[in-house]
Amino acid sequence: MRALAPLVAICGLLLSGCSSLLTQTGAAGAGVAGASLAGAVTKDPAVTAGIGLGVNAAASAAVKAIEKRVHRTEQDSIAAAAGPLAIGETARWSSGHYKVSVEANQHGELTVSRLIRAGNLDCKEIVFSVDSVVKHKPDRAFYTTIICRDGATWKWATAEPATERWGPLQ
Amino acid sequence: MAFPALLLSLPGCTDIGSLAGAATGAASGTGSANPALGYAVGIGTKAAVDALIRHIARSRRRAEQDQIVAAVGTLPVGQSTPWRIRHAIPIGDAHGDVTVVRDIPNPLAPCKEVVFTVLAGDRPDSRRGYYATTACRHGSQWKWALAEPATPRWGVLQ
16 A cells, blocks of 8 residues: 555546556556565565565555545535436536545536436436536536435435446446 | 457457566566566556556447447437447447437436447347437537446446
């Protein structure tokens, strides 16, 4: 984990498109550091490689856990902003990450397009935009998702794609 | 180097990075007496090749998503139209029909819910599936709009 700290800091500066770099180089870098350290104390290449691989796997898992936690805050921000809205009402959302994060701060507008209710279930289909600037022009990409109320808080409710459609996701 | 072989083995080529890493790691391990150096070169190669494969696989899937929703803009609810993806390297080509099942009325952008079929070949026993997604207009183009799953459902996807 210690080897990851500078990478996380650098990524905070580079922001977008950083997560794959972070996953790849963070884990690889930690593995290399682990292997170098092991190489310094043992002459057995198998032990060196073993320690390197172990550190590599642990660092990879750590990076993924960080990414997931950061992304959860973005999903929570969108769900919280859309929760109180009625159909057709619009509001602004912002991911509100910390200044240094593995993801860029995102923002946009959102609206509710459908209520999904059955028994105690209280869910909404929402459309949200992710606003950015592409080649000095404002750009808006639109996405849809489902949110459901869990007690007092609204949470992201879209399930994973069918396994047949995972393709390069995994 | 391994590039054509890498494309031929798409999909299911996620181990290529490990193989390339092992190959270069072994090669540099032979050239150097330091096992840590061999490991470092190997793991660095694995990371680079993994990133390349993810990039290629994602571009190919994006092209397929674009083809599926390309024509839904002018399609009224209940109507279908065929879609087809032909990759430059003819692996993973697929086709099917896409049907608009609902307009998603909202003040931000034109969006539609669609159901599409995917046939992975032309034989009667070709693998097929039915799937549903959403599409929204992005500038002059219709784009796939289904957002990612909730983080607690990521599981092994990440």
